Amino acid sequence: MNIKPQSACLIVFPSGDLIPYQVARNHSTCTCQDFISGSWCNHLKDAGCYPKRSVTLSSKPNFYQALSGLVKGIRLRNLDEAAYWLTYCWSFKQKLNGAQFRIIRRLLIGSAEDGHSIAIMEKLADNYSALLSKDIDFTSVMAELVRICKVPNWWHPDTGGHDYIYSGMLATRKILYDRANYSASDCLLGLEQAIVKQNKVDALRWIIQDQESDTATNSLIARKLYELASTYDCQPAKRLIQNIYLRHEKSLKSDNNFLCQAAWILAGGNSPAIDQIEDVTQAEVNALLDKVNATKPYVIPGWCCDGVHCAGNDIRYAGMWDRMYAVCNQYNYYGRASPDDPWLEDEFYCLDGLTVAEA
Structure with a gap:
């Protein structure tokens, strides 16, 4: 540190x-x-x-601020906050075209962006199509949130997540200092070489490098990762690509969280949480919904709104690699990740x- x-x-x-x-x-x-x-x-x-920008936070934030509140609640494993903003976002289902898709897609992405349990990602991937149904019972949506939040996030060292986030941060910084233009073929070759050398930073670097290009080729990257996972018989990476990413490629084509986790694992990364999944009962979901429904509307906390993904000014819990590693260090310092700590x-x-x- x-x-x-x-x-x-x-x-x-x-x-x-x-x-x-x-x-x-x-x-x-x-x-x-x-x-x-x-x-x-x-x-x-x-x-x-x-x-810093001028912004007014209210008890009736717009959809994107509320969605950011959901994401930050998941990130910090603050289930009460996440459940409140998930419910608030769901109220836009009939008012904002595509709101349901954005919410469900965000939950699927969040299972990987804010967690290392492939079992949880697979469960959400299994339910993904049903969750997008216009007739879906909201309790089923809330159950997915509860399931994600039951397993520690990357800021908890028991998940192996500190190494993952640190490797991703160094990968982005390698790109900053290398001003060359790389083709899709360059990225695929670099990725394969990094995995052969068991270089986690470079493996992530070439995933990120490709997505930052003008002709991002996540589809090619995914298939290369699956080929390498098959060659090295790396079951966790195969699961990430086959059971989740390729299965929902249309929804995930602009996202690289599942690809990054697969590359990190192929290059030697490991998380003890890969197969960790907890049961979610209807009773606990109902109790959580009752709690949310009994909560009086309140002003969205500033830490939910980072100013990058929505209007706001609190950058602490935004989803960039460097900011996420800062949260890992916050945990190292306090033994927890909480917006209430200095x-x-x-x-x-x-x-x-x-x-x-x-x-």
Whole structure:
């Protein structure tokens, strides 16, 4: 864990000129022309700094803020909060075209973005089509949420998730410092070589590199991963690709969470939670719904709204690799991940993988 005070550090990024760009995190400044011209540049975002915007949080947030509240509740395993915002989102089912699809898709993605239990992902994948039915009983939707939240997330070290998130963070930072253009063939070859070398960072790097290209080819990546999983007889990776991703490829074509987990496992990553799944009873779902229905409307908490995926300003629990690793470090510090604890940015935000110079 990097706990060096960052106030005297400059983050150095390559530029097209001889002089590199420099970001001062403590002042949220950059030497690039975009920032000098008055824009909040990508270099600042790459160093974990995001702009503050004027926003009013209310007890009647829009759908996207409420969906973000659902995601953050799942991320922190705050079942009460997640259940409240899931119920609130469901109220848009008849008012907003595609709302049900977005909610169910988000639950499927969340099972992988915020968990390592392939058994839970498979269960949700099995139920996915039924959950999209216009006649689905909402208790079935709530049951999926409960099932996800019963198993610890990546910020709990028992899941092996710290290694996964750290590897993903380093992978994104490798991309920052490599300005070359890569084709789909380059990414497929790089992925295969990384898995042969058991290099988890590079395996994730080539998944992310491909998706960030103008011609993302998740379909080709998925089939390459399945081929490699078959070659090495890696059952967890095969399950992720065959039982979940390819089965619902149309819904997941723009998402790489299942692909990243498969690549990480193929390259040597391991989670003790892969087959962990808990029973969900109708009684506990009904009790949770009764609790939600008895809750008076309240202003959506600021920590639910990150300003990236919806209007808001609290970046702590956003789904970027660097911010998620900061949450792992929050757990290391407090023994839990809670928005109620003081956030120590310098201690939690890790600079590993970035070029750092003294100011």
